[in-house]
Amino acid sequence: LYGLLRRNFRIEEIQLVRPDINLLQKDDGTWNLPITSSDNGAGSSKEAMMLPFIADNVQIIDGNLTWAKVGETTSLSIQNFTIRLKIHSINSFPNMDLNLSVGEMDSTMISPIKDIKANLKTSEGLASLDNLSLNISGGSIEMKGDSTLPSKDKDAEYTATISVKNIDLETLISQFVPEAKELLKGVVDADITIKGQGFDAKADIKFSIPSLLVQDKIKIEQVKGNINYADFDFIISDITMNVFGGNVVGKGTGTLANISNPEFNLAFNVNNIDTGIALTALGQDALLAQGKLSGNINASGNISDIKADGKISSDKLNIKKMGDLTDITAPFRATITKQDKEVNIDNFSAKIYGGSVEGKANIIFGKDGQPHFSTTLNLSGLEAGNALKQLAGKAFLTGKTEGNIQLAGQGTDINTLTGSTDIIFKNGKLATHPIQNLLSVFIPALKTINFVAAKFLSTIGDGKVNITTATLENPQLLMYYGKGQMKLSNQKLAIPSHLLMRCDMVAKMPLVSGAFVREDENWCGIDFNILGTLSNPKSDLGDKLKGQAIGSAIEQIFGGDKDKEDKGGGGIGDLLEGIFK
Structure with a gap:
């Protein structure tokens, strides 16, 4: 045969x-x-x-x-x-x-x-493809082209135009890159022109993706780009997309030498990203940060292991329970894998409460979806009154604030917070604080208390702020020392305290001077407890002073006015109730 x-x-x-x-x-x-x-x-x-x-x-x-x-x-x-x-x-x-x-x-x-x-x-060593059509990955492909026929000594030379419609990205890419399964979801359209010989091909590709979902969380819309391909390498001359309410413009290079693990090097400019939308997409509380972000991002690696760096900036961000940050810049480095995402901010800076804050941070988004973070912040020139009004609801203390804060935790769960604070307030005033209001009843001059310095040192853990040192000093008038704790869940205070006042000042309060103990030639002191909450602090100092005032000596001075008591007024009881109510 x-x-x-x-x-x-x-x-x-x-x-x-x-x-x-x-x-x-x-x-x-x-x-x-x-x-x-x-x-x-x-x-x-x-x-x-x-x-x-x-x-x-x-x-x-x-x-x-x-x-x-x-x-x-x-x-x-x-x-x-x-x-x-x-x-x-x-x-x-x-x-x-x-x-x-x-x-x-x-x-x-x-x-x-x-x-x-x-x-x-x-015909005569030439092949002409008038029309090729097929359906694949949920979409369709149409192709036309011409080619020489291959021979023993020469590969075929060819040109072709290809139209791609509604191809499912997840199905298509995961055939070559298994890690892309459930990583990218969307459909792609493309117009492709190809020219080459054998496997030595060059192509120009214009593509668009109306809507792209990354890891079932990040929605990217209107992705468009132009790619030039040659010899397994590609150049992205431009790519644009809308994401998180803003837009991204980029370009880059890459290689398909390893088709199962393509590599790339990309650079993007980011404009007007809405932080609330971004946080929601990442499964976080949108109110954690409200504002717009811009900056630049460089990314390299492959689809399952991405390294990135760049700088993000914002004119203004409103941070939940903190207030407005302005003039924000944050250089960063990031590693993104299918399992984890880690971001390092090396030199963060911003303005807040009339001063500035600088620092660094590390954030890891793990499999549980919650960000694990650690941060170190250095404070300079912050207005204590502005900070307390925002954080505690009342500005009972003013002055310039310096110091540092270290925090670590998981998501928004305050019970996971650990860290420490070392804060100094300089050249400020204490006004409208309940303790100071109490003292000013006896000495009107104490309605506003100037201080040279105040300190607040603490450690954070187990859902509490453990206050190791809290001081307020005015060497000409008084000094305060406290040590205790505040629960993070409800800001409830429990701070054993000690108040020192100049003995000559105590002598001007004859009703309560007996409650103070002389500690040296110049200073008299009293112990008490600060209770209540950070926004509504209370103390037992009033009860101690009231108890002292109800002494027999005060009764001898103000008591015995039977006619006045019969008329429904006067007497030591009414006076003390009016003072300590």
Whole structure:
């Protein structure tokens, strides 16, 4: 039969109806059909079999083809295919008209391809693809092009235009990059022009993605870009997208040398990102930060391991329970993998409460979705009154604030907070504080208390602020010392305290001076407890002073006015109730 096939002959018509064709490729790459000859005596070279015949009408109707490779899972299945062709002459490749239709082609290498239709003509060493259409990954592809036919010494040269519509990204990309499964969701449209020889191809690609969902959280809209491809490398001349209420413009380079793990190097400019929208997308409270972000981002790596750096800035951000930050700049470094996302801010700076804050931070978004963070902040020139009004609801203390704060925690759960504070208030005033209001009843001059310095040192943990040192000093008038704790959940205070006043000042309060104990030549002191909450502090100092005032000496001075008491007024009881109520 093989000898017969080497002769020239003419076939009027070949028609195969519903054939089943099974091909098995051997380990050495040869096939189980005699399409190559045995060793020709010169070693391992093989002679391709010639099929020199003319056929006016060759048809395969409703055929099925399967192909498998020995010892591997790679396979190909083509179902319900129809081929109609005419072979006009005998050359190294026949001149022919080919009409092809395939119901479905299933492969372990790519997504199933359905409804393939093609019209191909070959003539004098040239091939013209008038139209190729197919459905794949939920969308469609149409292609037209021309090509020379390959020969023993030269690869085919070709040009083509391809139109891509509604291709599902997750299905398509995960075929080549398994890590992309459930990473990217959306459909892509593209117009592609290709020119090349063999595997040496160049392409210009214009693509658009109406809506892209990243890791089921981050929604990106109106993605558009232009890509130039050559020799497995690509250049993104421009890419634009809308994300988190703002927009991103970028460019970059990359390589497909490893098709299962493509690498890239990208640079983006970020404009007007809405922090509330971004936080919501990341599963966080949108009120944690309200404002707009801009900046630049550089990203490199592959789809499963991304390194990034850049700088983010904002004119104004409103931070929950803190107030407004302005003139914010935050250089950062980030690592993003499928499992974790880590961001390091090395030199954060902003203005707040009339002063400035600088620092650094580390944030890790783990599998639980909650950010684990640590931060160190250095405070300079903050107005204590502005800070207390925002944080505690009352500005009972003013002055310039210096110091540092260290915090670590998880998400918005205040019970996970740990850290410390070391804060100094300088050249300020104490006004409208309940304790100070109490003292000013006896000495009006104490209605406003100037102080040289105040300190607040604490550690944070187990849902509490443990106050190791709280002091307020005016060497000419009084000094305060406190040590205790505040619960973070309700700001409830429990601070044992000690108040020192100049003894000559205590002497001006005869009603209560007996409650103070002389500690040295100049100072008299009293112990008491601060209770209540940070926004509404209370103390038992009033009870102690009231108890002292109800002494027998005061009764002797103010008591005994029977007529006045009978008239419903006067007496020590009414006086003290009015003072300590």
